[in-house]
Amino acid sequence: MEITISPELLSLVPGFKMGVITYKNIEVGSSPQMLKGRLQLFQESLFFDLEEKQLTELKGISEWRSIFKKTGKDPNRYRHSAEALYRRVKKQNYIQSINSATDLNNFLSLKYEIPLGIYDLSLVRGKIEIKIGNEEEEYEGLNGRTNSLQQLIISSDELGGFGSPYVDSVRSAITDSTKNALHLIYLRPSMTIEEGQLLTESVMNMFTQIHGGIGECQVVGG
Numbered sequence: 502m503e504i505t506i507s508p509e510l511l512s513l514v515p516g517f518k519m520g521v522i523t524y525k526n527i528e529v530g531s532s533p534q535m536l537k538g539r540l541q542l543f544q545e546s547l548f549f550d551l552e553e554k555q556l557t558e559l560k561g562i563s564e565w566r567s568i569f570k571k572t573g574k575d576p577n578r579y580r581h582s583a584e585a586l587y588r589r590v591k592k593q594n595y596i597q598s599i600n601s602a603t604d605l606n607n608f609l610s611l612k613y614e615i616p617l618g619i620y621d622l623s624l625v626r627g628k629i630e631i632k633i634g635n636e637e638e639e640y641e642g643l644n645g646r647t648n649s650l651q652q653l654i655i656s657s658d659e660l661g662g663f664g665s666p667y668v669d670s671v672r673s674a675i676t677d678s679t680k681n682a683l684h685l686i687y688l689r690p691s692m693t694i695e696e697g698q699l700l701t702e703s704v705m706n707m708f709t710q711i712h713g714g715i716g717e718c719q720v721v722g723g
Contacts, residue, residue: 561614
């Protein structure tokens with residue numbers, strides 16, 4: 502799969518990099534009890550850890566807030582998805598189980614303090630570019646709203662934007678019928694390529710342990 506990062510984004514955010522994983526022949530469904538339990542226990546543990554902390558003290562959350570600011574999005578109005586999850590946990594509004602792929606994605610986002618996106622590969626068309634959206638671009642998001650993509654970092658294919666570290670689109674959403682998937686990991690620019698590769702491989706291995714299939718991964722950008 503051909504995936505690139507726009508020169509504009511690389512110029513605004515030096516060191517910007519993405520972990521990219523493609524999966525084939527996976528099985529998505531209800532989460533195994535192990536994953537459900539791990540997600541619940543991790544949130545309960547985080548809740549107590551966050552009682553005496555501000556979210557901006559967390560390195561991953563803070564770094565991704567600064568990325569939004571660099572691309573022209575106010576991080577106080579537009580929360581990246583990892584921060585949005587942390588804010589729910591801090592309010593004890595714990596994330597409930599959705600499906601195995603989404604649950605694992607949420608767990609990993611909390612664990613690493615970074616946004617991740619998981620997409621049905623059969624719904625993505627052609628080459629993919631990670632870029633900054635313009636004022637004419639929008640999509641129906643998983644938040645139930647039509648979202649303007651202006652100044653947001655987005656993943657775009659031949660049909661337009663389908664994902665973002667803010668909110669993903671309905672068009673590319675993973676479901677129980679998904680067999681092939683694309684996993685995008687919004688790595689912290691402060692990480693080295695080697696650190697990013699290790700994290701990406703770890704995510705891929707965890708995913709295939711639960712969902713079967715085979716995966717291939719790479720880090721782009723940096």
